[in-house]
Amino acid sequence: MxxxxxxxxxxxxxxxxxxxxxxxxxxxxxxxxxxxxxxxxxxxxxxxxxxxxEIFLDAFEGPLDLLLYLIRRQNFNILDIPMAQVTLQYLKYVDQIRLHNLELAAEYLLMAAMLIEIKSRMLLPQRHLELDADVGDPRAELVRRLLDYEQIKVAAYALNAVPQLERDFTRPQLFVEQSNIPTWPEVDAADLQRAWLDVIKRSKLTQHHRISRQELSVREHMSSILRQLQSSRFVEFGDLFAGQGGVPIVVVHFVAMLELAKETLIEITQAEPFAPIYVRLAYSPV
Structure with a gap:
């Protein structure tokens, strides 16, 4: 070719x-x-x-899991296990495992040997000495292990049913824009002092030649300030002292304003440094 x-x-x-x-x-x-x-x-x-x-209809976590499944599926009494039937069904499943995964079958083969040993001990006739010694049931240790395993398995299912974070629910997250949050600058004590000195300076412009004794009440001035603030949202610091007369009245009026601020009935705010100071009623949530 x-x-x-x-x-x-x-x-x-x-x-x-x-x-x-x-x-x-x-x-x-x-x-x-x-x-x-x-x-x-x-x-x-x-x-x-x-x-x-390949399709696996039943998956087991170990020999005890398989043995417990065989017992519960046929409603056998776990305290009186029919070893012949259970051992036969168990060996059929182990034969299927050996065809696919020999390493996995090793643990199951160990349990199969234990079942065969228990079955053999139950079939052997007991001697007179053993009858007198009251030898225990060969299945007792296996029953104890099965009951402990079933108890742990039920507890594991109960723990798994508890809602878990990132599996059954997630934590809500809320993002707030910083620009939407109002920021109020703190009033500096020096700014409040300068405003007070300015009020004192203007109050000295009014001179009185007649000297008389005058009784002044801080509580009355506190009530007067609250009435004045109820009609306006904001009142400028200097306007709050308009028409108060001489220095003694202005001093008492200022002390009344400080008492109201101390009791958090009013708020003293300032938008920015060197800006006018405003007084308003304190916000009270309903």
């Missing part, structure tokens, strides 16, 4: 007769091999090899 003819055959081996096509299958033309048979072309759809898919 000429080289050109061989190349043509390699590109399309179906053109040869069936006998020649079966005998002429070079390795360079095979895409893959399945059970020793060459695959010449890529599958046109999804290809699943035989024995590639």
């Amino acid at each position: 000429m080289p050109d003819e061989a190349a043509a055959v390699l590109s399309n081996p179906a053109d040869l007769p069936d006998a020649q096509a079966a005998s002429f299958v070079p390795d360079i033309a095979a895409r893959a091999r399945l059970y020793g048979e060459p695959i010449l072309q890529m599958p046109s759809d999804l290809f699943i090899p035989p024995d590639a898919l």
Whole structure:
């Protein structure tokens, strides 16, 4: 066969007769091999090899889990286990495991040996000495282990039913824009002092030549300030002292304002440094 003819055959081996096509299958033309048979072309759809898919109806976490399942499924009394039936069913399952995973079957085989030993001890006739010694049930240790395992398994299911973070629920998160939060600058004591000195300076412009004794009440001035603030949302610091008369009245009025601020009945605010100071009623949530 000429080289050109061989190349043509390699590109399309179906053109040869069936006998020649079966005998002429070079390795360079095979895409893959399945059970020793060459695959010449890529599958046109999804290809699943035989024995590639297995379905396990029951999954167990260990020999005790399997043994407990066999007992509970047939409603056997766990304190009086029929060892012959349970051992037979257990060995059938172990045979299936040995066909697929020999390493996993080792732990199950150990339990199978223990079941066979218990079954054998129950079948052996007891001697007179053993009857007098009142030998215990060979199944006692196995029953104890099964009861402990079942108790732990029930507790594990109960713990798993408790809602868990990031599995059953998530914590809500709220993002607040900083620009939406009002910021009020704190009033400096020096600014309040300068405002007070300015009020004192203006109050000295009014001079009285008649000296008389005057009784002033801080509580009355506190009530007067509250009445004045109820009619206005904000009152400028200097306007709060308008029409108060001489220095004694202004001093008492200022002390009344400080008492109201101390009792958190009014708020003294300032928008920015060196800005006018305003007085308002304190906010009280309903």
